[in-house]
Amino acid sequence: xxxxxxxxxxxxxxxxxxxxxxxxxxxxxxxxxxxxxxxxxx
Numbered sequence: 001x002x003x004x005x006x007x008x009x010x011x012x013x014x015x016x017x018x019x020x021x022x023x024x025x026x027x028x029x030x031x032x033x034x035x036x037x038x039x040x041x042x
Contacts (some may be wrong), residue, residue: 007039011038012036015034017038022034
């Protein structure tokens with residue numbers, strides 16, 4: 001249950017929030033669009 005919640009909720013939601021901070025952290029926009037596929041199936 002926790003693994004599924006992590007994969008389907010935590011990674012996409014927190015990933016999108018952290019994406020907003022990438023320019024601040026790295027000093028520029030990312031070259032590639034971030035993916036939220038943590039198990040490599042997509």
